[in-house]
Amino acid sequence: MNGTPEPRVPGPGPRPFPIAVLASGRGSNLAALIDAREAGRLPVDIVLVAGDRADAPALRNASAHGIPALALDPKSFPDRRSFDRALLARVAASGARLVVLAGYMRIIDAAVVADWAGRMINIHPSLLPKYRGLHTHRRALAAGDLEHGTSVHFVSAELDGGPVIAQARIEVRRDDTEDALAARLLLQEHRLLVACVDAIARGQVRECNGSVLLDDAAICAPLRLDPSGHLVAA
Secondary structure (H helix, E strand, C coil): CCCCCCCCCCCCCCCCEEEEEECCCCCHHHHHHHHHHHCCCCCEEEEEEEECCCCCHHHHHHHHCCCCEEECCHHHCCCHHHHHHHHHHHHHHHCCCEEEECCCCCCCCHHHHHHCCCCEEEEECCCCCCCCCCCHHHHHHHCCCCEEEEEEEECCCCCCCCCEEEEEEEECCCCCCHHHHHHHHHHHHHHHHHHHHHHHHCCCEEEECCEEEECCEECCCCEEECCCCCEECC
16 A cells, blocks of 8 residues: 545435544543444544544543544654555555544645645634634634634645634633633534534535535535534635
8 A cells, every 4th residue: 555545525325424634632522423423413433533543532432432542642743745645555454434533633744635635624723714723712712702613624734724614713712811712612612523524524615626515516605504513605
């Protein structure tokens, strides 16, 4: 195997839809996916959870639920591209048709991202294109924003770039601290990620030539999360 996955596009097919999750930390978004799957609300099979830290709680949680878990040490590879190719080769071997970055804290090499164009998504705690990178809650408070939110987007070579699939928004309160804002938003992150993975697994959402398609029609603005947890046009 050369590490390059075959060019398959997510879409309808025999259930469950196989996904892999990359995570570096506690894995609360992974836990939300596992919970939704086990409750019968998410038609996926999490075929692999992988990352760059063997001690990550996300990997321990995966193992506890009988999901294959894998950690590779970046220091064992000569450069970032070699590490990324090795990690994503394992993902390809798992049979995953979608890669979900859920708290994965490494920037993936552009050439490796290109191999997975339209088949890799990321969740980011801001209303993209606002506040790419780190410390998004702090930056939203410092700017005096009246609302904050989270975005799920298809991954591109640009940091926190790529077409945005959907967003969830919350009000910024006068007494909000960074921690309070982050904790309140986290609940929406979980709901949004589950909804986006569900829509992709069911073939309702896909990426085509840099645009997000909903039922094969290009969207003009990110989808939003309705109170029932479903994605609707903005």
